Amino acid sequence: MRKILVIGAGKSTAVLIKYFQDKSIAEDLHIIIGDISIENAKKLTEDHPHTHAMQLDVFDVDTRKEAIRNADIVVSMLPARFHIEVAKDCLYYKKSMVTASYISKEMQELNTKVKESGLVFMNEIGVDPGIDHMSAMQVIDRIRNQGGKIILFESFTGGLVSPESDTNLWNYKFTWNPRNVVVAGQGSAAEFLQEGAYKYIPYHKLFRRTEFLEIDGYDRFEAYANRNSLKYQSIYGLDDVLTLYRGTIRRVGFSKAWNIFVQLGMTADDYILANSENMSYRDFTNSFLAYSPTDSVELKLRHYLKIDQDDIIWDKLIELDIFNPDKKTGIPNATPAQMLQKILLDKWTLDKGDKDMIVMYHKFGYELDGERKQIDATMVSIGKDQTYTAMARTVGLPVAMATLRILNKQITTPGVQIPIRPEVYTPILEELEEYGIIFKEKECDYLGYNPDGVKG
Amino acid sequence: MRKILVIGAGKSTAVLIKYFQDKSIAEDLHIIIGDISIENAKKLTEDHPHTHAMQLDVFDVDTRKEAIRNADIVVSMLPARFHIEVAKDCLYYKKSMVTASYISKEMQELNTKVKESGLVFMNEIGVDPGIDHMSAMQVIDRIRNQGGKIILFESFTGGLVSPESDTNLWNYKFTWNPRNVVVAGQGSAAEFLQEGAYKYIPYHKLFRRTEFLEIDGYDRFEAYANRNSLKYQSIYGLDDVLTLYRGTIRRVGFSKAWNIFVQLGMTADDYILANSENMSYRDFTNSFLAYSPTDSVELKLRHYLKIDQDDIIWDKLIELDIFNPDKKTGIPNATPAQMLQKILLDKWTLDKGDKDMIVMYHKFGYELDGERKQIDATMVSIGKDQTYTAMARTVGLPVAMATLRILNKQITTPGVQIPIRPEVYTPILEELEEYGIIFKEKECDYLGYNPDGVKG
Numbered sequence: 042m043r044k045i046l047v048i049g050a051g052k053s054t055a056v057l058i059k060y061f062q063d064k065s066i067a068e069d070l071h072i073i074i075g076d077i078s079i080e081n082a083k084k085l086t087e088d089h090p091h092t093h094a095m096q097l098d099v100f101d102v103d104t105r106k107e108a109i110r111n112a113d114i115v116v117s118m119l120p121a122r123f124h125i126e127v128a129k130d131c132l133y134y135k136k137s138m139v140t141a142s143y144i145s146k147e148m149q150e151l152n153t154k155v156k157e158s159g160l161v162f163m164n165e166i167g168v169d170p171g172i173d174h175m176s177a178m179q180v181i182d183r184i185r186n187q188g189g190k191i192i193l194f195e196s197f198t199g200g201l202v203s204p205e206s207d208t209n210l211w212n213y214k215f216t217w218n219p220r221n222v223v224v225a226g227q228g229s230a231a232e233f234l235q236e237g238a239y240k241y242i243p244y245h246k247l248f249r250r251t252e253f254l255e256i257d258g259y260d261r262f263e264a265y266a267n268r269n270s271l272k273y274q275s276i277y278g279l280d281d282v283l284t285l286y287r288g289t290i291r292r293v294g295f296s297k298a299w300n301i302f303v304q305l306g307m308t309a310d311d312y313i314l315a316n317s318e319n320m321s322y323r324d325f326t327n328s329f330l331a332y333s334p335t336d337s338v339e340l341k342l343r344h345y346l347k348i349d350q351d352d353i354i355w356d357k358l359i360e361l362d363i364f365n366p367d368k369k370t371g372i373p374n375a376t377p378a379q380m381l382q383k384i385l386l387d388k389w390t391l392d393k394g395d396k397d398m399i400v401m402y403h404k405f406g407y408e409l410d411g412e413r414k415q416i417d418a419t420m421v422s423i424g425k426d427q428t429y430t431a432m433a434r435t436v437g438l439p440v441a442m443a444t445l446r447i448l449n450k451q452i453t454t455p456g457v458q459i460p461i462r463p464e465v466y467t468p469i470l471e472e473l474e475e476y477g478i479i480f481k482e483k484e485c486d487y488l489g490y491n492p493d494g495v496k497g
Numbered sequence: 498m499r500k501i502l503v504i505g506a507g508k509s510t511a512v513l514i515k516y517f518q519d520k521s522i523a524e525d526l527h528i529i530i531g532d533i534s535i536e537n538a539k540k541l542t543e544d545h546p547h548t549h550a551m552q553l554d555v556f557d558v559d560t561r562k563e564a565i566r567n568a569d570i571v572v573s574m575l576p577a578r579f580h581i582e583v584a585k586d587c588l589y590y591k592k593s594m595v596t597a598s599y600i601s602k603e604m605q606e607l608n609t610k611v612k613e614s615g616l617v618f619m620n621e622i623g624v625d626p627g628i629d630h631m632s633a634m635q636v637i638d639r640i641r642n643q644g645g646k647i648i649l650f651e652s653f654t655g656g657l658v659s660p661e662s663d664t665n666l667w668n669y670k671f672t673w674n675p676r677n678v679v680v681a682g683q684g685s686a687a688e689f690l691q692e693g694a695y696k697y698i699p700y701h702k703l704f705r706r707t708e709f710l711e712i713d714g715y716d717r718f719e720a721y722a723n724r725n726s727l728k729y730q731s732i733y734g735l736d737d738v739l740t741l742y743r744g745t746i747r748r749v750g751f752s753k754a755w756n757i758f759v760q761l762g763m764t765a766d767d768y769i770l771a772n773s774e775n776m777s778y779r780d781f782t783n784s785f786l787a788y789s790p791t792d793s794v795e796l797k798l799r800h801y802l803k804i805d806q807d808d809i810i811w812d813k814l815i816e817l818d819i820f821n822p823d824k825k826t827g828i829p830n831a832t833p834a835q836m837l838q839k840i841l842l843d844k845w846t847l848d849k850g851d852k853d854m855i856v857m858y859h860k861f862g863y864e865l866d867g868e869r870k871q872i873d874a875t876m877v878s879i880g881k882d883q884t885y886t887a888m889a890r891t892v893g894l895p896v897a898m899a900t901l902r903i904l905n906k907q908i909t910t911p912g913v914q915i916p917i918r919p920e921v922y923t924p925i926l927e928e929l930e931e932y933g934i935i936f937k938e939k940e941c942d943y944l945g946y947n948p949d950g951v952k953g
Contacts, residue, residue, distance in 0.1 A: 306699030
């Protein structure tokens, strides 16, 4: 039997294990789940005969090395910063490995040795990064093979709540790591290309410069710019592209309301609030407003950020109860972002029956035979339940599919890599369709940002 | 003769040297000016018999040690990060020292040994920090000695252009380090106390929450909050104060216009602009605005930041020529802040005959015999010329005065310290008056932020 070692029993691991278990007889697989908590690992075995759990602390060198030595291939579902320890052992024991995380500098530095050893270290093969790479490169390569030249590429992804579970004014619930949502966009300005011009949006303007997106059957979405849209420009072979933009999808109106938190300073994560433990939600809100002996916190906020009396944004703030003088977060030494996260969790946590939704939208603008054309490709995936969420499935399935194909020598190009070659994306995108993860393409008129070629 | 070693021939050193030279016979002083550039050092000696210049690279250990060993006292006018090397040698050779800079962590760590050696390491004795400490503590101590209790302390300082040289719409020219002006306020939120409540202003709102200040004969000013108003709370003995605020003074209207740069993202210093070397001022401005094939950069900016056609802010932007398509900064790999600084230098550099102005404003609120009272103290100092600027004089003179008093054993309390004790501030403030640096006090009605004691 071929042994697959899966390290880290995280949110997407259940989907991954189920995939391997379903194929364990046909593919002759034995699955070892290693986690720092043996209980967590055991929950995922579900008494399946071809699966066993082990206690594995990634910093317990002997246990880690022994587990990797015994495996035929390794999947690391650990937090990204821990992959490198696993990767070094995989290199030493000549095992290929798979992660859903961004390639770190340390991981990239292993590339030459990984290549020399004929191993495949596949990374960024979850949903974003992952399915976005594969689905984009499939269309880009097809256009190029037809002789077309890509002039525009825009790519948007969002983790949202499904329409049937969409029950609050923000049309949003946390479906993955809440912290990432609260601090999203912080750091240096978002950078992207529009019609050949580099453009920059500072954090405090990010949520006021959104784009709209329509998906048939799912109505309208909006997207705000990711920090570095240019990261994959050369990797995708888009050095001559005029427009390059990557964004995060939300329902329309989310960003305008979220901007209130940004403007107040509630999303800051670089300092600690005095006496945070004893602050009420109202105190927290008031700490970002000027002192007044007479005016209410409500009026001060309305005036400061110029929110009209009949603005829906106001109802969104009320829904989150940010003016409540009795509720406290109780977190000592909290940053504003930590306080806000706690307040949001009260209202944005998925209920038992709630389903999540992954939405992806790519735009490809190109020139072919002297004509400008555009293809829009969209994918919507809705979760089944709280275990087989859309997020867990879209992350876990491509990881599992890549792992099995590397084990079966169907993916063989060695090196530290991301899934941008046909050898990887063709079979995996095809198999993802069997699981309902399907891109719909539509030919559109090319508009870009400058249909008349005016210089602006 | 007593030897004073002055290291670093910076902007304030000329004033310092002149002070020592004027007293060199009466006080039996010999002044050694050490600078990495012997030419810079020589310029300051002015062939004065009791002064000589030497080439001194602070990282040339032997020369540095020898110079310090030969001196009776050391003044470091180097950039703040270099003081520690000088301080360690001063400790070793048992010499007292003086700087105008903030006490670094490394400097503070020397405190015990400095005390044991009976040395005085006086820091923060320029203008801000420096004169602000001394003038504030003099009034605070006086109120306390009368039995009063401080309930409010607000302190504001600004380096501005003098009224007679105030010739642009911004009422501002660079009188010290331009870079500090461009990046002022960046980092975590400004934190302060108002009527017992901690308040926080994020950077992108800092220039929209100013306070007004009036000074007789000088009209109206405004001030924006410094990053950490609470830094000296315990050091000043103000742990029970209700209101504590420190700010930077500008002429009215500066902050509202400066906010345009903040909102655009032009003050960011944490990333590099693509192709900055070849960007025109107009390109630079346009890089923060959305692409449009038809709309002008001007209209896009007006619309984005909602600037009315007749708003004076617009004239301020035009005055700076930020829409010029022909002028280039020519700086390769520039951050937005570096580009902006270059653009501002075109217009905000002092002309030959221009004079600068230092403005300081303190408010002291206190309770005495059951009554609430307030004292406002203000100081305005105007420069003489481009060498004896107000900034150079208000930094250089207190440094010089402290140095001579330490040498004369009039200031003796040992340790790493700032000028907050009467032993230091009383004689120095008195002597500063001889140089025209005078605080005017005014008793006012106490208003605070909550005259009626309402809970807000």
